[in-house]
Amino acid sequence: MQEFIYKALGTSWCLLVDAPEFPEAAREVVLDYVTDFEKRFSRFLPDSEVNAFRTSGAGEYPISPEFMTLLRRADRLRTLTAGSYDPAMANLLERAGYGGKQMESPDGDVEKFSLPHWELSGEKLVIDGPVAFDLGGTGKGYCIDGVAAVLRRLGYEYFLVDGGGDMVGTKKRDGSAWHIALEYPGKKDTAAGTLELSHQGLAVSDSFRRRWGKWHHIVNPKEKKAVEGIIGCMAVAQDAWAADSVTSGLFLTSAERYGALSLEFQAEYLVFYQDGQVRKSPHWNGELF
């Protein structure tokens, strides 16, 4: 088993490649892909595509096909959560103190934030004024699947791509699945369960990380505050992008909409509440402790 660990998108990645070797040249191709993705879609980099409309006026703008793909998914998730997920909230995060990779105190201007209107028309982005996007909640899953696609192009069939705890895996060379433990939200030495991952994606998100003051990174732009009550979500779907989208949706919408989310992405999920209850989709396929 070949192991390749690197840093990207502000977290630690680990590739497990079940092959006799995983040479330096292949590692370089992976690093080039994630570096390029970060350069294009990180809101922390001023020249990225998500920051390209910070000073733009109302109008229709052409965007790259990949940015369009990412925004189409975000738009869909916006519908499924009745607007509680919206990537046009980068400025709200900044006002709340999450402007850079280090969290700061809110600047007290949160209430003045107004969610910009945006929509997609054909191959164009339509906005009503300046807008800054944050693809947190869907972007990393997309990137994890992108790394998997790179590995396939390089000829590797058996691998697990772990992007900071979210992952996608094929199966092992001997045909067995990847045996994955699930960290209990907020309890770093405890597992909530295990599952067998084979040609699937897994996403795990909790509200204990990236926390500052009354805020953490999962923010409802309609309510202009961090989500409370739910401490963590996990989802398994056909790929990491779908699983990542589902965990974001679960955090930001009410339980009445979980059925539609699950149906849309063909996903199974766990939602952990502050009071110790856990909501489990009917066909969650894994051991829970």
Added chain:
Amino acid sequence: MTKIKKSVVLVACVVAISIFVYYRQVMKIFQPVAKVEEAEPAVVEAPTPVAKKISLEVPAGSKAVSTVANYPVPGDNVDMVKFTLVVDKAGVISQVVMVDAKTEEADEHQVAFMDGLSTMIKGKKLSELKAVDRVGKSSLTTNAFNDSLDELKAAL
């Protein structure tokens, strides 16, 4: 275009109904057998059936479509369930709502299908796990869990 949307909604209805019927049957099969106990003199209240009023939110531009499905349940009975799908402008489902066709309420199985099942998970210490390849966790979490895996694997 309308034909395509109608057929998509029809297929989605069939899929949703099939999944629910399958789920309902599985739940019935695995329903725990009630334990027979000695009758006690104390007055025992009948269990309150779990039912939930379901509110349906139809955003502007979306529309709701409903259908009633019959399906057999053990005991030669037939239940009637009403499925309502909220479909957005693009013809894509944004909500799935399922209620008893007569009462318009959802019983515990129907709620579980839509919202999931409530359960408790206590968790298990890392030291009790064996042969784990990786740990699914929130990003930027401490690496303690994955770091400990190497020690654990070495100890196996």
